[in-house]
Amino acid sequence: MNHQVLTDELEAVARSAGAAIMDFYGACPRVKLKTDGSPVTAADNAAEAIILAALAKQASHIAVISEENERSHELQAPQRFFLVDPLDGTKEFLKNDEAGAFTVNIALIEHGQPVLGVVYAPALDRLFAGTVGSGATETCKGKRRSIAVRSPPAEGPVAVASCSHRDDATERWLAENDISDTISIGSSLKFCLLACGEADIYPRFGTTMEWDTAAGHAVLRAAGGHVTTPDNKPFTYGKPDFRNGPFIAASGAG
Template identity: 50%
Template sequence: MAEADGFDIERMIEPVLAAGARTLVHRAAGVVADTKADASPVTVADREAEAILLAALAAQCPDIPVVAEEEAAAGRVPDVGGRWFFLVDPLDGTKEYVGGGTDFTVNVALIDGEAPVAGIVYAPARGQLWCGTVGRGAWATEVVDGAVGARAPLKVRDCAGAPVAVASKSHCTPATEAWLAASGCGARVSVGSSLKFALIAAGEADVYPRAGPTMEWDTAAGDAILRAAGGRTLCLDGQPLTYRKARYFNPGFVASGGHACLPLRPFVDDGK
C-alpha cells in the first residue's frame, strides 16, 4: 500500500478510543434515539463520537476528504475525486446500542481508489480493538480502562469441513437464509455491526453473506481488516466489493476467510 499523505493508523487509535468512551458515557446516562429520514435511529452519541473522529482526521490529514455517516445524513458530503478518502461510521449497530447490547462499534477506514486499505474497528462495550493495513497485516487487542493491551496478529483460518457462518442479528433476510442452507454452512454465530468482519479476520468464523443493502461506511473498516488478515469480500457477481460507488451504497456481498471448502455461490439480492 502506498502511503496516504500524512496518515498514520497508530495516531488514530487514541481518537477512536475516545469516541468509543463517549458512547459509553451516553449509554450510562440513558440513551435517547431520534429517527433519521431513512427511519434508522440516531443518538447524541453518534454525533459526538463522529465529531471526535472528524477533528482527529482533519488534524492528521487535512487534505484527505472524509465521508461520515451523520454528516452524510445531514447532506454534507465532500468531493472524493482524488485518490484517497476516509469512511467513518462513529457508531455502527445503533439499534444494538439503543437496546442495551454490546455489539456496536466505532469504525474508521482509509480508501485508496476503490479499495479499503486500512481500518480500525473498536467495540467499546466489549473492550476489543482491531486494526489492519493491507500488505502489513492485522492485529487485535483488549482495551481495559482506556489502556491498550498486547497485540495478537490476525489471520483468517483455512476452512475445513462445514464452514461456520456469521450472520446479522437484525438483518438476516430470506435470501441470506437460503444462501446459508445451499452453501452447507454448519454452525452459525449471530452478531451485530462490523464485528462480523472481525470474527472472520480472527479465524473464529468462515463466511458472512449479506443479501440486503448496506452503506460503505458500514463495511469499509471491517473489510479492510479482513483483507489485511488474508480474507476477501466479493459482490454477487464474484468481483471484489468496491468503494466510492454512487450514494456510497453497497449491494449484497459475501465476506470470507479461507476458501478451500467454501462454495461462494451467488444469491439473489432481495433488497430487504
C-alpha cells in the same frame, strides 16, 4: 503519511470516540430518526465530532465521508478518502445488553479499495486494526496480538450473520451452501470474527452503506481475507450515494 503510522494514530482516535459513546451507554439517550428511518443518538454525534476533529488535524488534505455528516454524502468520491461510521450498530447500542455488539469504524479508501481500517468495540474492549500489506491485530484488555484468517474446519465453515438485519436471502444462501453453523452478531464485528479466525464467511444481501463495511473490510483484507459480490466480482467503494449491493466476505486470498 505511512499507512501503518496512520493506522496506529487512528487506533487512539477510535478509543477516544469509544469512550465518548460509553458515557451514554445504558443512559437511555434520546433517539431521533433520520430521513432513511435509522436511529441516531447523542452518542453517534459525540463520537463523530471527536473523529472528524482528529482527522482534520492529522490528515486535513484527505476528504472524509461520514455517516452523520449528510452533506458529505453529496460528494463525488475522490481517489483517496476516509469512510467513518462513528457508531456502527446503533440498534445494538440501544439494546443495552451484554452483547455490546456496536463499533467505531474508521477506514481509508484508495482507488476504490480499503487499505487500512480500525474497528473498536468499546463495550467489549476489542480493537481490531489492519493495514493491507502489513497485517492485522487485535488488542483486548491491554494485550495485542497478530491475527489472520483460518482455513475452514473439516466439519464445515462457520458463518456470521446480522442480528438486526438477517433476511430470507441470507437464509437461502446458507441453505444452498450447506452451512448450518452460524453466529449472530451486530455491526462490523462480523468482518472481524472472520479476520481473527473465529468464523469463516459472512454473506450479506440486505442494503448496507459503505461506512458500515469499509473498516471491517480493511481489517479482513489485512488478515488475508476478501470481499466480493455474490457473482465473484470486485467489491469497490466510492459508489453513487455510497450504497453497497450484496456481498460475500470470506477467509482466503482474493
